[in-house]
Amino acid sequence: MASTRASLTNVLYRSQIEIARVLRLLEREGSMVSAHVANGERLYITRVVHVDLDAGYFLIAFSDEKQANDALLGDETVVFRGNVRQTRVEFSASHPCDTVHDDKPAIRFAFPSVLAQIQRRRFPRYRVPADVSLRCVADSGGVMPFEARISDISLGGLGAIVYDAGIRLPPGTVLIDCRIVVPEHEPVLVDIEVCYTKPVQLDDGALANRSGVRFVRPEKQVEALVKIFVVDLENEN
Incomplete structure (x- = not known):
């Protein structure tokens, strides 16, 4: 089914395995991801530093700005956007909490349930059932x-x-x-x-x-x- 993956250019992933693959690609290539926090007043820029599919979480690096970290940790859900291999990626993550990874401060999020990867300038609308099992x-x-x-x-x-x-x-x-x-x-x-x-x-x-x-x-x-x-x-x- 590798040919199926190669043929997809604008895709919505609900598969946790595929979402982990994209997040690990962001991590491996050191791609920046960003999110608007503090009611959209502040732009948070970071990188994915660890992905654990089995445990159901991923980690991002702390920002150098304490106020930005506080704002991010105060949000229940955050929408991240980034670019990897000529595609745009968007996903939402919830339940942030501070932690440590490789002796450096990090923020842990629950694993995204949905991730979009597209080659368009704007993300299309899509409907996702609450339970796709x-x-x-x-x-x-x-x-x-x-x-x-x-x-x-x-x-x-x-x-x-x-x-x-x-x-x-x-x-x-x-x-x-x-x-x-x-x-x-x-x-x-x-x-x-x-x-x-x-x-x-x-x-x-x-x-x-x-x-x-x-x-x-x-x-x-x-x-x-x-x-x-x-x-x-x-x-x-």
């Missing part, structure tokens, strides 16, 4: 089917599923004929290979397991799912 009956072709949520799918066919904490899925497990319910479409059947599993806590405080997975077949079906998490803005507008 998909219901899935996992291993429907196996011995003990169970219900899960598809929480992420990337352009490369990698993704994540969240399910009951009492279910154990070791790496290498292949779930056969997982039936994924897609709103306003026919259900999709795919096979899913488990890459890793870790415990997580849901927003309501309940415990669950989250597995990083690879969608192994069929490719056409997986591409249909990817379009839910990665929106080609050229075709949406």
Whole structure:
């Protein structure tokens, strides 16, 4: 699916894996990102210095101006804009808090839920559902089917599923004929290979397991799912 990624020039990412890829690109290339703080009266310029997808956060460098840092930390949500590899990037991040990274002051943000990467001068409008996860009956072709949520799918066919904490899925497990319910479409059947599993806590405080997975077949079906998490803005507008 690498060719699919290469063909996208104006895209809205809801896939956490793809968002992490873009943030790491900003970090690796040292690209500046900016945000208006203090009710738009002050421009905050910084760089992404660390990205942790598994822990669900990223870090930016402190500004040299204390007042700018105080203003940023006082905002619940901040919209960042930047440029990388001849594209513009825009994303919002919430819950800032001060921290330390490599013995230097930094600001930590919760991972963005949406990121736009475009080659236009102005960002198009787009609508994003609050919850883009998909219901899935996992291993429907196996011995003990169970219900899960598809929480992420990337352009490369990698993704994540969240399910009951009492279910154990070791790496290498292949779930056969997982039936994924897609709103306003026919259900999709795919096979899913488990890459890793870790415990997580849901927003309501309940415990669950989250597995990083690879969608192994069929490719056409997986591409249909990817379009839910990665929106080609050229075709949406």
